[in-house]
Amino acid sequence: MYSSSPFIFSLLLLLSIPAIFYVAPRILPPKTLPAIPDLDEADDLALFRRATLSSSSSLRLPPPPSPPKIAFLFLTNSDLSFAPLWELFFRGHHRSFNLYIHLDPNSKLNYSLLTPSFVGRFIPAKATQRGSPTLISAARRLLAAALLDDPSNAFFALISQHCVPLHSFRIAYRTLFSSPRLPSHRRKSFIEIVAHEPNLMNRYVARGDGFMLPEIPFEDFRVGSQFFVLARRHAVAVVRDRRLWKKFRVPCLKAREDSCYPEEHYFPTLLSMQDSEGCTHYTLTRVNWTGSVGGHPHLYGPGEVTADLVRELRRSNSTYSYLFARKFAPACLEPLMRIAESVILRD
Numbered sequence: 001m002y003s004s005s006p007f008i009f010s011l012l013l014l015l016s017i018p019a020i021f022y023v024a025p026r027i028l029p030p031k032t033l034p035a036i037p038d039l040d041e042a043d044d045l046a047l048f049r050r051a052t053l054s055s056s057s058s059l060r061l062p063p064p065p066s067p068p069k070i071a072f073l074f075l076t077n078s079d080l081s082f083a084p085l086w087e088l089f090f091r092g093h094h095r096s097f098n099l100y101i102h103l104d105p106n107s108k109l110n111y112s113l114l115t116p117s118f119v120g121r122f123i124p125a126k127a128t129q130r131g132s133p134t135l136i137s138a139a140r141r142l143l144a145a146a147l148l149d150d151p152s153n154a155f156f157a158l159i160s161q162h163c164v165p166l167h168s169f170r171i172a173y174r175t176l177f178s179s180p181r182l183p184s185h186r187r188k189s190f191i192e193i194v195a196h197e198p199n200l201m202n203r204y205v206a207r208g209d210g211f212m213l214p215e216i217p218f219e220d221f222r223v224g225s226q227f228f229v230l231a232r233r234h235a236v237a238v239v240r241d242r243r244l245w246k247k248f249r250v251p252c253l254k255a256r257e258d259s260c261y262p263e264e265h266y267f268p269t270l271l272s273m274q275d276s277e278g279c280t281h282y283t284l285t286r287v288n289w290t291g292s293v294g295g296h297p298h299l300y301g302p303g304e305v306t307a308d309l310v311r312e313l314r315r316s317n318s319t320y321s322y323l324f325a326r327k328f329a330p331a332c333l334e335p336l337m338r339i340a341e342s343v344i345l346r347d
C-alpha cells in the first residue's frame with residue numbers, strides 16, 4: 001500500500017508530460033498572428049494555376065486584336081465612396097479598361113453608392129486583415145481574375161477605397177503606355193522597390209530569426225508601397241510564384257506584430273528578385289506619411305481638398321507625375337466632385 005504510492009505518483013507524472021503538450025497550445029495565448037485558412041489556400045492555388053496556365057498558353061498566340069487595356073483592381077473592406085469620381089474618370093474610355101473588385105465578405109457594402117462601372121464587377125473574395133498575408137492573397141486573387149478575364153488587360157493597377165485619381169484617364173493611359181511601339185515584354189511595372197530602410201531588419205525577422213532563409217536572403221529583402229501598377233508579365237509572375245509565397249504566407253510572431261506588414265514586402269521583393277530592370281522602382285500612387293500614427297498615413301479630410309492640394313500631390317521626383325493619391329476620407333467626395341472637371345480630369 002505505502003510502497004505503491006510513489007510508484008503511482010511517478011506514473012501520473014509520466015502521463016502528464018504528453019498531456020502538457022496536448023493542453024498547453026490550447027490554453028496558452030498563440031505565439032503567432034492568425035494563419036490563412038487551409039481551405040482558402042487550396043481555392044487560391046487552383047485559381048492561380050488556371051490563371052498561370054491560360055496566360056502562358058496565350059503567350060504563344062498572336063496579341064489580342066483590341067487595344068491594350070488597364071485593369072483597375074479595387075481592394076476594399078468598406079464602401080466605395082469615390083465611385084462617382086471614378087465614374088467621371090472612366091467616362092468615354094470603356095474600351096480601354098476593365099474593373100474588378102475584391103470586397104472583404106465580412107464587410108457590409110451600401111450597394112446604392114455604386115455607379116454603373118462598378119456594378120457586377122465583384123470577384124469571389126475572402127476575409128482580409130491588416131498585418132496579415134491575407135492582403136497579399138486578395139491582391140493575387142484580383143490579378144488572377146483579371147488575367148483570366150481578358151487577354152487585353154496589359155496593366156494591372158491596385159486601388160483601394162481611399163484612393164482617388166489625380167489626372168484624367170487619357171493621361172493615365174499615356175503614362176503607362178508611354179511608348180506605344182514598345183513591345184509588351186519591355187513594358188515596365190510601376191512598383192516601389194526600396195532596399196535601404198531603417199526598419200527593414202525588424203520586418204525581415206517578423207516570422208522568426210532566419211525564417212526567410214534560404215529562399216530570401218536579407219540582401220534580397222525589399223520594401224515598397226502595395227499600391228502598384230504591374231505589367232502583364234509581372235502579374236503572371238506574381239500569380240505563378242510558389243517559392244516566396246511559402247515563406248510570406250506564414251503569419252508573423254505575435255511578439256513582432258509591430259513589424260508585420262507582409263503586403264509591403266512580398267511584391268517588391270519578388271519582382272526585384274525576378275526582374276529588377278523591368279520595374280521603375282517607384283509607385284504612381286502618392287501617399288503622405290508626414291505625422292503618421294500607428295502605421296497609417298495621413299487621412300485627408302474634406303477641409304483639405306483644394307485645387308492646390310491636387311496639384312501638389314501630382315508633383316513627383318520621377319519621370320512621371322503621380323496618377324493616384326491616398327488616403328482620402330469618404331466625406332471628401334463632395335469637394336472632390338466640385339473640382340473634378342475643372343482640375344482633376346483636366347488635361
Ligand SMILES: *[C@@H]1O[C@H](CO)[C@@H](O)[C@H](O)[C@H]1NC(C)=O
Nearest residue numbers: 079108109110111112113114
Ligand atoms: C446608402 O447610400 C444612400 C445614398 O447615399 C443613402 O441614402 C442611404 O442612407 C445609405 N444606406 C445606408 C444603409 O447607409
Ligand SMILES: *[C@@H]1O[C@H](CO)[C@@H](O)[C@H](O)[C@H]1NC(C)=O
Nearest residue numbers: 288289290291292298312313
Ligand atoms: C501631409 O500631412 C500633414 C499632416 O500630417 C500636412 O500638414 C501636410 O500638409 C500634408 N502634405 C501634403 C503635401 O498634403
Ligand SMILES: *[C@@H]1O[C@H](CO)[C@@H](O)[C@H](O)[C@H]1NC(C)=O
Nearest residue numbers: 286312313314315316317318
Ligand atoms: C523629392 O525629393 C526631395 C529631396 O530628396 C524630398 O524632400 C521630397 O519629399 C521628394 N518629393 C516627393 C514628392 O517625393
